[in-house]
Amino acid sequence: MFSRQVKQFLKRSSSTLWPYLQRNYGAPSRQAKVTNDFVSSLKSIVGDKNVSTADAVREQHGHDESHHEIGLPDVVVFAESVQHVSEVSKLCNDNVVSLIPFGSGTGLEGGVNALEGGVCLDVTKMDEIIEVNAEDFDCTVRPGVMRIGLNNYLRDTGLFFPIDPGADASVCGMCATSASGTNAVRYGTMRENVLNLEVVLPDGRVIDTAGKGRRTKKTSAGYNLTNLFVGSEGTLGTITKATVRLYGVPEKTISAVCHFNSVQEAVDTVVQVLQCGIPMAKLEFLDDVAIEAFNKFSKFDMTVAQSLFLEFHGPALGLEDQFNTVKELIDMNNGFGLKTAIEADERNKLWKARHEMVWACCSLIPGSKPYSTDVCVPISHLPDVIVKTKEMIKEANVIGPIVGHVGDGNFHVFFPVDHADTETFKKVYDISHRMALLAMDRNGTCTGEHGIGMGKRDLLIRELGEEGVEAMRQVKKTFDPNGIMNPGKVFC
Numbered sequence: 001m002f003s004r005q006v007k008q009f010l011k012r013s014s015s016t017l018w019p020y021l022q023r024n025y026g027a028p029s030r031q032a033k034v035t036n037d038f039v040s041s042l043k044s045i046v047g048d049k050n051v052s053t054a055d056a057v058r059e060q061h062g063h064d065e066s067h068h069e070i071g072l073p074d075v076v077v078f079a080e081s082v083q084h085v086s087e088v089s090k091l092c093n094d095n096v097v098s099l100i101p102f103g104s105g106t107g108l109e110g111g112v113n114a115l116e117g118g119v120c121l122d123v124t125k126m127d128e129i130i131e132v133n134a135e136d137f138d139c140t141v142r143p144g145v146m147r148i149g150l151n152n153y154l155r156d157t158g159l160f161f162p163i164d165p166g167a168d169a170s171v172c173g174m175c176a177t178s179a180s181g182t183n184a185v186r187y188g189t190m191r192e193n194v195l196n197l198e199v200v201l202p203d204g205r206v207i208d209t210a211g212k213g214r215r216t217k218k219t220s221a222g223y224n225l226t227n228l229f230v231g232s233e234g235t236l237g238t239i240t241k242a243t244v245r246l247y248g249v250p251e252k253t254i255s256a257v258c259h260f261n262s263v264q265e266a267v268d269t270v271v272q273v274l275q276c277g278i279p280m281a282k283l284e285f286l287d288d289v290a291i292e293a294f295n296k297f298s299k300f301d302m303t304v305a306q307s308l309f310l311e312f313h314g315p316a317l318g319l320e321d322q323f324n325t326v327k328e329l330i331d332m333n334n335g336f337g338l339k340t341a342i343e344a345d346e347r348n349k350l351w352k353a354r355h356e357m358v359w360a361c362c363s364l365i366p367g368s369k370p371y372s373t374d375v376c377v378p379i380s381h382l383p384d385v386i387v388k389t390k391e392m393i394k395e396a397n398v399i400g401p402i403v404g405h406v407g408d409g410n411f412h413v414f415f416p417v418d419h420a421d422t423e424t425f426k427k428v429y430d431i432s433h434r435m436a437l438l439a440m441d442r443n444g445t446c447t448g449e450h451g452i453g454m455g456k457r458d459l460l461i462r463e464l465g466e467e468g469v470e471a472m473r474q475v476k477k478t479f480d481p482n483g484i485m486n487p488g489k490v491f492c
């Protein structure tokens with residue numbers, strides 16, 4: 001019933017983890033049929049140099065940045081063109097061999113881990129920025145284009161692509177996970193920013209989800225196929241081109257930090273800022289434990305308290321007024337220690353350190369690796385859910401700094417865990433699971449931005465209900481009747 005890698009993993013795991021592992025890995029597995037002949041056929045499509053069965057290459061492609069156990073693909077294929085992707089997909093489909101698209105491996109829910117072996121399809125060599133339409137505020141990229149590289153390329157155009165997960169991820173991988181980050185409160189997530197996708201279906205057909213070459217801000221033309229593939233986590237097809245929205249680089253940017261004595265006061269401030277209609281670019285929460293890690297790792301000297309990191313974007317005219325209104329709201333909620341960063345160097349230092357929080361948290365326990373969580377609730381429930389989460393962390397006696405895209409009601413705990421310490425691993429798993437249940441109990445979701453992957457499949461059922469997940473399974477069957485695309489992900 002279980003594949004070789006999973007069996008090995010189960011053998012190594014502590015018996016205390018067994019119940020949840022059994023549930024997570026309980027999906028029926030199929031035997032991958034990667035024979036020598038099959039590998040030769042792959043080589044005849046993409047060339048010898050683009051096919052690797054070397055252990056190091058398979059290992060590099062068998063995991064992402066999450067705590068999930070590695071799942072080795074049998075073979076890694078590097079595609080250089082849409083035709084490569086199409087022919088490799090058709091070959092896998094005809095032979096019922098699993099196919100796992102690989103972007104840049106920065107995912108946090110085990111999305112690229114090959115649970116049943118098969119072919120890992122690395123698309124990083126397809127790295128062309130096809131076009132930038134500056135007047136239309138959009139651009140079209142191949143799947144190897146990374147978000148930071150895209151923004152460097154755009155520098156002279158006065159435009160930028162705002163979606164900023166902490167890692168430098170591929171833009172198409174970000175489509176696949178429906179990523180977001182610190183700018184989502186102003187600019188939205190990938191869902192709001194993708195205009196069109198070219199997708200290679202498992203049988204090799206190529207579709208454009210909004211029609212070939214279309215890149216309008218609006219459309220009422222039929223079903224929203226584009227958003228069906230946003231967040232599909234490689235389970236429906238391989239994204240080979242994405243057209244995404246761009247924005248003008250703001251004339252002026254002000255970053256700021258302030259502190260509070262309670263989570264409630266910090267979140268009340270956020271709600272009031274949003275109620276005043278102030279178009280904040282970033283509204284990030286860091287709890288006292290996170291600030292301690294932040295100070296230690298990034299050499300800051302911030303007051304250790306519940307804190308908000310803020311950013312304002314806009315024309316110079318009026319931005320100071322926005323800042324002053326927010327300052328008043330901070331004062332009204334007993335906030336203190338407000339400091340601004342206006343020069344680019346200072347701002348970049350602050351946000352770079354925020355993006356590096358995961359590594360800062362690991363520095364709290366030498367030898368640890370991150371175990372991250374991701375829940376999202378309607379903002380009115382946020383203080384209660386954060387406070388209850390802090391109680392769970394305290395009760396379990398583990399270290400768990402909290403960081404949140406609080407303007408969106410989305411937050412994470414970064415648990416630094418030594419993975420050999422199964423007792424702590426289990427405690428952390430329990431807290432994450434209970435956090436997800438708590439969030440769902442408050443009309444929230446078990447994942448705001450990291451996706452379901454292999455880690456949250458049982459939670460998806462609880463979130464959507466059996467009927468909802470069954471409707472998703474039917475969509476999956478329509479596009480992928482042989483079930484070759486990234487098996488064992490999203491669905492149990």
Ligand SMILES: Cc1cc2c(cc1C)N(C[C@H](O)[C@H](O)[C@H](O)COP(=O)(O)OP(=O)(O)OC[C@H]1O[C@@H](n3cnc4c(N)ncnc43)[C@H](O)[C@@H]1O)c1[nH]c(=O)[nH]c(=O)c1N2
Nearest residue numbers: 103104105106107111165166170173174176179180234239
């Ligand atoms: C330090 C740090 C910080 C953050 C994050 C990671 C890390 C390491 N992330 C998570 C991560 O960066 C995000 O999920 C990216 O969208 C993953 O993009 P990759 O290209 O790395 O996809 P990766 O290669 O990891 O693949 C992820 C999933 O997408 C599929 N996929 C990839 N490319 C595909 C393609 N071309 N076609 C079809 N399927 C494809 C894969 O099969 C897999 O299921 C995050 N996220 C977030 O939303 N907000 C955040 O703040 C952060 N912060």
Ligand SMILES: CC(C)CC(=O)C(=O)O
Nearest residue numbers: 166355357358372373412
């Ligand atoms: C490791 C993750 C929790 C990273 C993330 O999503 C973030 O820093 O916002």
Ligand SMILES: [Mn+2]
Nearest residue numbers: 181405412449
């Ligand atoms: Mn995040």
